[in-house]
Amino acid sequence: MRKKLTLVTLILVTNLSAQVQKLTTDFNAFRPNDLIVKQQVEFKDPGSKGKNLNWDFSILQPINEEYTLKYFIPDSMFMDTICGMEHRTRYYYYQKQDSLWAKGFENSTTLMNYIKPELRLKYPFTYGDTLFSYFEGEGEYSHTFPLHVKGYTRVEADAEGEIMLPKFEKVKKSLRVHTLRYYTETGKDSIEMILDTYAWYADGYRYPVFESVKTNLIKNKVKEGEQVMDTTAFTTSFYYPPEKQVSTVDLPEQVTDDSNVNPIYNVFTEATYMPNPVVDNLLVSYKLTRNANVWFSLHNASGIPIRQTSPRITPEGFNSTEINMNQQIPGSYMLYVHVDDMMVKQVIIKK
Structure with missing residues (x-):
């Protein structure tokens, strides 16, 4: 009883x-x-x-x-x-x-x-x-x-x-x-x-x-x-x-293909984000058409920044950056790519 x-x-x-x-x-x-x-x-x-x-x-x-x-x-x-x-x-x-x-x-x-x-x-x-x-x-x-x-x-x-x-x-x-x-x-x-x-x-x-x-x-x-x-x-x-004030808190942010309008793609090209979904480390590989100040910031679904790389002058040509995500809980994240005063975002899934 x-x-x-x-x-x-x-x-x-x-x-x-x-x-x-x-x-x-x-x-x-x-x-x-x-x-x-x-x-x-x-x-x-x-x-x-x-x-x-x-x-x-x-x-x-x-x-x-x-x-x-x-x-x-x-x-x-x-x-x-x-x-x-x-x-x-x-x-x-x-x-x-x-x-x-x-x-x-x-x-x-x-x-x-x-x-x-x-x-x-x-x-x-x-x-x-x-x-x-x-x-x-x-x-x-x-x-x-x-x-x-x-x-x-x-x-x-x-x-x-x-x-x-x-x-x-x-x-x-x-x-x-x-x-x-x-x-x-x-x-x-x-x-x-x-x-x-x-x-x-x-x-x-x-x-x-x-x-x-x-x-x-x-x-x-x-x-x-x-x-x-x-x-x-x-x-x-x-x-x-x-x-x-329509709530979209349960939906991952929709990312559109704005490669035809965003000027960042004139500089930041041939980018890959591997693996995605990611378990531990995300490798971002890309090619720059000229020298540029590049850095990355990772945000949760609410837009809160949780990880950021240091801005650095990156040379023209092929480059890569590794972002550690092994401490993040599973879910959707937004990776912001910053090139000089330009920015683009990419959805990253953490398993």
């Missing part, structure tokens, strides 16, 4: 675990070349934290037109740095292994580099998980005024439940992540900022489907010889239409 009860308990625990929504590197890390659609809508209060909650986002009041958020690799020499661009601002992230770090941002008026990066997520991340980090940055405003920012970030998966989206689409497995950022910025004026962001992740989608943001901006000013505080509060929400 005790054995039967134990078996039933194990089955129940297994089934409950299978229902838990969690963020993972493979399914939720930022991915180069992804294009996300966002729309600012009337603010929705995030409500309480906890489990088995219900959120109704079926009726939304748009405030502005849809716009896009694009992720890309800004510099092929640093494949672990990914950039998200929206509203003419570039946000830089360092993404490696199980962690996502913010590195800074820039636009036409402001440049900010974090000398102490900000931890945004650590995978896997599930209900009840929390993160805490300090960050610090230096930059400039209008190429004239120096800026300094210093603060902390607390991230918590504080709620899970069901979401009702527009068109009455119900998503049963959803996780809400609450990010609290507090920082001070000194420059021309002194500013304190408290930024509360609530992001809802739905099962089957890489990026959030909804966000609510609360911002408190506190400015310290000198008025009539006295120090005064001016506080301004903002609230807004963003909807990410799921139909414009």
Whole structure:
């Protein structure tokens, strides 16, 4: 009888675990070349934290037109740095292994580099998980005024439940992540900022489907010889239409034959990747039509770089490079070939 009860308990625990929504590197890390659609809508209060909650986002009041958020690799020499661009601002992230770090941002008026990066997520991340980090940055405003920012970030998966989206689409497995950022910025004026962001992740989608943001901006000013505080509060929400965020996390990336359009093939020719599928070592053999700076980077299915060769000036003619893959788990990988400022990719299967 005790054995039967134990078996039933194990089955129940297994089934409950299978229902838990969690963020993972493979399914939720930022991915180069992804294009996300966002729309600012009337603010929705995030409500309480906890489990088995219900959120109704079926009726939304748009405030502005849809716009896009694009992720890309800004510099092929640093494949672990990914950039998200929206509203003419570039946000830089360092993404490696199980962690996502913010590195800074820039636009036409402001440049900010974090000398102490900000931890945004650590995978896997599930209900009840929390993160805490300090960050610090230096930059400039209008190429004239120096800026300094210093603060902390607390991230918590504080709620899970069901979401009702527009068109009455119900998503049963959803996780809400609450990010609290507090920082001070000194420059021309002194500013304190408290930024509360609530992001809802739905099962089957890489990026959030909804966000609510609360911002408190506190400015310290000198008025009539006295120090005064001016506080301004903002609230807004963003909807990410799921139909414009089609998940392809279960599919290997499709590689098209772009040999007729990619200029790299004028230099990098007669390439072979053997063996493929590979067990231990992958040998890349190729011919260069001229001297070139060549290097390789290996990425997992989420686009996270896991191995990289050193760039080196390679002579014209036949060359080869061996890439060790014996420590990688079986699955699909993407090998990026870098030749000067050009790049091409090749799917590699690990057995």
